[in-house]
Amino acid sequence: MKTPLSRLVWAFIFMAAGLSVQAQVSIRQRAPEAPAEVFGDPPRLVVGIVVDQMRYDYLSRFWAHFGEDGFKRMIGSGFLSRNHHFNYAPTSTGPGHASVYTGAPPAVHGVIGNNWFDKASGQDVYCAGDSTTTSVGTSSDAGQHSPHRMMVTTVTDQLRLHHQMRSKVIAVSLKDRGAVLPGGHTANAAYWFEGGEKGHWISSSFYMEQLPAWVQKFNASDAAEKYRRNWEPAEDINTYLESGPDNTPYEGIIDGEVAPVFPHKLPDLWEANGRFGLLRITPYGNSLTTDFALEALKEEALGKDEITDFLAVSYSSTDYVGHWYGVNSKEVQDTYIRLDQDLARLLKELDRRVGKDAYTVFLTADHGAGEVPAYLADQGVPAGYLDGAAFREQLTEYLQYAFGTPELLRNISNNQVFLDHDLMRNLELDPEIVERRIAEEILGYDHIVEVYTAHQMRSTDYVEGLAATLQNGYNQRRSGDILFVTDPQYANYSRTGSTHGTPHIYDTQVPLILYGQGIRPGSTTRRTDITDIAPTMATLLGIAWPTGTTGQPIGEALR
CATH class of the missing domain: 3.30.1360.150 (Gyrase A; domain 2)
Structure with missing residues (x-):
């Protein structure tokens, strides 16, 4: 016969066993919720926006002309890095896009320029060029591109790998390198614009054998044709006090014009300037890019399920306009005012199709730009040309x-x-x-x-x-x-228009805006680097960092 003490011991053992079973059941019931509790609830869609040749100070210079639903909305409800830089040179488009998406500098990812001298072959090579591919959507060689020269993975690659290739990644840009490099090695598709007679969006056999039906339909529409119209200022040009005079010797002149002034009558200039290719050096190139990106959002059903998708959009016309007219031109100011309108249109559609609290956006640039050296020299600033x-x-x-x-x-x-x-x-x-x-x-x-x-x-x-x-x-x-x-402000370039590529601060400082799900509103003046973007997004998504990452997450921006 057991003693009272023995009965108490056995009762305690059974009670403890019962509690253990209840705890295990409770743990199993909570397990599905643990990832959200630990890693956060990832967005259904990430939209990466790279604005080609955007200086940081364009935000403050043109602020009064922006509407409430573009830059102001993202900064007001998002996170702004006010001291964001490229930590390498040369600062150009190919390395810039590669670094944004790999979280690594050219020392690691290998894209050391838009073009560079290949020491093995003794030939110049192009960062996205790939002669082993064939063009899709055109009979020209404009589609012979792939990311094969980028030596590491991108955050878009890691997203695809994390979800066993069930995530969709679509990349869009007027420039082939602005789509190919952000899309990474595993993108579902990358599309870029071919000007000339047709003005079509094309791709490469690296991604597909033929264009999807929706792209063919878009190309067959008047989507590009509708922008063959005069480029007038979006607002009263007399209010563009943040830029220089409309007619200066520091701006390029389009063939057929006698002065670089508004209005730019595109229909009259069409045939002499590459037809649809002329849209590149106008803000209409950005508007067309937005049109195509929104069509991809709809037709590819991006952000429609719980597995995160990625839409990479690069706005290239800002770079073309900056190179042609210079950073102090009325044309550049008008281009950013119109870009703000395109961003508002993009955000509105993301609200409608994905949901206001279901997507995350980052916006940055692939490099900055310097003032036209000839203009600076005329103002008494040490500047000139190599x-x-x-x-x-x-x-x-x-x-x-x-x-x-x-x-x-x-x-x-x-x-x-x-x-x-x-x-x-x-x-x-x-x-x-x-x-x-x-x-x-x-x-x-x-110099x-x-x-x-x-x-x-x-x-x-x-x-x-x-x-x-x-x-x-x-x-x-x-x-x-x-x-x-x-020397600072010295360039090996024409005497009109702005350029970039140096390690000087006007080429390295660019904006970074983080907005949407998982982003904590605020700002920082702590220095952040372009290589910090990819690990920040990877941390937000709970996925592995790109394989060459050297940057660090911007922790204060994450909820």
Whole structure:
């Protein structure tokens, strides 16, 4: 017969066992909710927006002209990084789009320029060019593109991999590289615009064998044709006080015009300027991009189920207009006023088709831009132009004098000098010594502020300044042997229009706006880098980071 104490012990054991069973049942019941509690509730759609050649200060300069439903809506209800930068050079479209989506600089992802000298083949290559593919939607070679030169994954790749390829990723841009690189290696589709006689959206055999029916229908419509109209200012041009005069010598002139002034009569200029290709250097190119992106949103049913989809949109006309007219032009101001209207239209459709609280948007740029050097010089600011031909001639003369042959020089591009290593071996020259002597020579040239060698890039860990910026852009397999930086406000470019590509702050500082589900309203003046965007979005989505990521999540922006 058990003692009272024994009965109490057994009663306690049974009670504990019962509690354990209840706890296990409770845990199983809660398990489906755990991911949302731990990782947050991911949006049904992410929209990544890259505005080509957008300076950060365009937000403040043109603020009074923006409506309430575009930039102001995203900043007012979203998160603004007020000190956001590219942490590498060269600052151009291909590397910019690759870095936004990989979370890595060119040193890692390998896209070191829009074009670069390929040391193995001795030929120039294009960042998205792929001769092994065929064009889809056109008989020209304009569709022969893929992301094969990008060496790591993108956040869009990781989203697809995370969901066993059930997520949809669609990328859209006037420029092929503005669609191909954001779409990543696994995109369902990437589309870009072919101007010329038809003005169609096309793709590559990398993604598909033929255009979907909805794209064919869009191409057959008057979607592009309706923009063959005069480009008038969206508002009274006399209120455009944030930009310079309408007629200046710092702006390019379209063939057929006598001055770079409004209105730009596109129907009269059509035949002499590439027909539909003319839309690129007007804000109508951005409007057409929005039209096509909204059609993709609808026809691909993006954001319609619980598995997150991704729509990547790159607005390219801002870059074309900036290059043509310059950052201080009325045309640039009007283009951003109209872009604000296109953004409002995009957000309205996202509200309607996906739901106000069911999508997340980020908006950034692929690089900034500098003022037209000729304009700055006329204002008394130190600025000017680097003569590329004279630079090359001076360098070849030095190579002849110092090493007995100018043939050591293979290429100069992206502010990098490429040398012939086979010839150096044949001449029994030490590459490190050759690099150092050439660097010392170039540093003596007019308007060169800093010069570094490949040996320095490989052997020294720079943590700040222009050297660190160059190092992040230096890829050991692909970059040149000597890297040089021009004085600020000096460019190797035409005397009209703006350009970019340097490590100087006017090319590196760009906006970053995060908006929508999972985003905490606010702002920061803490420095953030372009490589922080991909890990921030990956953290929001609860997916693996892209394989080359060097950036960090912007934690204060996430709920």
